[in-house]
Amino acid sequence: MDANTVLLAVVIVTALSFDFTNGFHDTANAMATSIATGALRPKVAVALSAVLNFAGAFLSLKVAATIATGIVDTGAITLTVVFAGLVGGLAWNLLTWYFGIPSSSSHALIGGVVGATLIAAGASAVKGAAVVSKVLVPAVLAPLAAILVATAGTYLVYALTKNVPEGTRGRGFRFGQIGSASLVSLAHGTNDAQKTMGIITLAMIANGTIGKDQGTPFWVIAACAIAISLGTYLGGWRVIRTLGKGLTEIETPQGFAAESSSAAVIFASSHFGFPLSTTHVCTGSVIGSGLGKRLAEVRWSVAARMVAAWLITLPAAAAVGAVAWAGANGIGGATGVSIVFVIGLLLAGALYMASRRKPVHAGNVNDEWTGRPAKVKESVA
Amino acid sequence: MNDYIDLDALWRVMVASLVAGAGLAAVFSLALVGLSSGRPAGKVGAAACFLVVAAGIVLGLYVMLAK
Numbered sequence: 001m002d003a004n005t006v007l008l009a010v011v012i013v014t015a016l017s018f019d020f021t022n023g024f025h026d027t028a029n030a031m032a033t034s035i036a037t038g039a040l041r042p043k044v045a046v047a048l049s050a051v052l053n054f055a056g057a058f059l060s061l062k063v064a065a066t067i068a069t070g071i072v073d074t075g076a077i078t079l080t081v082v083f084a085g086l087v088g089g090l091a092w093n094l095l096t097w098y099f100g101i102p103s104s105s106s107h108a109l110i111g112g113v114v115g116a117t118l119i120a121a122g123a124s125a126v127k128g129a130a131v132v133s134k135v136l137v138p139a140v141l142a143p144l145a146a147i148l149v150a151t152a153g154t155y156l157v158y159a160l161t162k163n164v165p166e167g168t169r170g171r172g173f174r175f176g177q178i179g180s181a182s183l184v185s186l187a188h189g190t191n192d193a194q195k196t197m198g199i200i201t202l203a204m205i206a207n208g209t210i211g212k213d214q215g216t217p218f219w220v221i222a223a224c225a226i227a228i229s230l231g232t233y234l235g236g237w238r239v240i241r242t243l244g245k246g247l248t249e250i251e252t253p254q255g256f257a258a259e260s261s262s263a264a265v266i267f268a269s270s271h272f273g274f275p276l277s278t279t280h281v282c283t284g285s286v287i288g289s290g291l292g293k294r295l296a297e298v299r300w301s302v303a304a305r306m307v308a309a310w311l312i313t314l315p316a317a318a319a320v321g322a323v324a325w326a327g328a329n330g331i332g333g334a335t336g337v338s339i340v341f342v343i344g345l346l347l348a349g350a351l352y353m354a355s356r357r358k359p360v361h362a363g364n365v366n367d368e369w370t371g372r373p374a375k376v377k378e379s380v381a
Numbered sequence: 382m383n384d385y386i387d388l389d390a391l392w393r394v395m396v397a398s399l400v401a402g403a404g405l406a407a408v409f410s411l412a413l414v415g416l417s418s419g420r421p422a423g424k425v426g427a428a429a430c431f432l433v434v435a436a437g438i439v440l441g442l443y444v445m446l447a448k
Binding site: 129152156157161257261262263265269270271274 | 385386387390391393394395397398399400401402403405406407409410411412413414416417438441442444445446
């Protein structure tokens with residue numbers, strides 16, 4: 001095995017790891033409300049979402065070229081830049097997971113790639129206007145659009161079913177909520193697994209392993225589908241807790257309205273080519289479902305923390321991406337990339353160990369909200 | 382057309398998601414109202430509502446996947 005093959009292998013493993021964290025970070029988007037309302041038992045919810053993500057990954061007929069196209073100069077993209085970008089995205093995904101903040105995996109990845117490109121090829125290789133129009137503006141609009149749709153939906157749902165007996169109402173919306181959450185999972189698999197497939201394909205083309213016009217090899221599609229669904233099944237319980245319990249207390253009709261809104265906004269934006277982040281949409285929907293029900297409380301301090309995290313996603317991931325590129329490039333070649341990979345692995349392991357001190361899991365994900373993703377002191381057996 | 386916001390795509394997204402998100406949720410609610418009314422007409426109306434929702438989902442999946 002020569003150095004190039006090693007380099008490509010490390011990039012592919014990193015891309016699949018990113019796909020995995022994308023899965024567990026985003027389980028919350030589809031399933032947090034169903035778990036919070038008790039429509040599905042936690043383990044069943046993540047299993048269902050995992051299966052649908054897997055199916056969704058295979059449904060994508062055309063693999064999106066690459067996530068970074070149009071944002072950085074294609075000429076500036078080398079394997080090392082792709083690798084460093086992935087490391088930046090991974091780092092941000094893990095950190096926000098630890099703090100239980102739903103944040104966009106795509107933005108983290110874009111941030112990582114932008115940071116690596118900035119230091120590798122200079123500011124001229126980054127298309128500033130594209131960053132604003134494709135990343136920053138949608139980041140503001142996505143939650144607002146979802147809030148609007150979910151508020152309207154929640155209001156209508158409550159107004160229309162005012163006189164429906166509790167039994168029919170509860171059962172009906174429980175069913176509807178599971179259905180709409182399933183659509184969100186499917187859409188997630190389709191849209192997000194594609195991004196990783198695109199990156200791996202790009203890396204293989206850059207390395208000359210496959211020709212420019214060749215499609216994505218089947219094993220890449222399968223590997224991405226498996227990685228994202230395994231991640232989803234593992235469940236990012238910390239994020240699920242924040243989204244399901246932290247923002248507002250959700251009842252079944254609200255959960256139904258929120259998921260319908262998320263599914264509609266995601267489908268529409270993907271069809272009309274307006275790049276909205278699934279995470280931002282789902283968070284907006286949950287807030288909207290709180291606003292649409294009279295007297296429901298939205299914890300704006302939790303929402304504000306999320307928005308703050310979204311704002312620093314790009315620069316933070318970019319910083320990690322830049323450092324990762326500098327490290328890998330400074331040492332040089334496959335050795336450099338491998339060393340950075342191992343360092344990243346150790347840091348991720350440390351973060352995982354830290355999370356074990358106050359774990360959030362299927363058993364305590366629905367505990368009463370105490371202001372933090374994990375319960376602070378009161379240790380419940 | 383604005384350089385930073387694709388207004389054209391944005392308003393389409395808004396209209397489509399309001400119709401599909403809030404609209405279909407409302408239709409689904411009407412189905413529950415029909416079901417609980419206990420009258421045959423209510424049942425028929427509910428069935429029609431469920432059909433509309435199902436058609437909306439199929440259409441949504443179709444337009445998203447057939448890019």
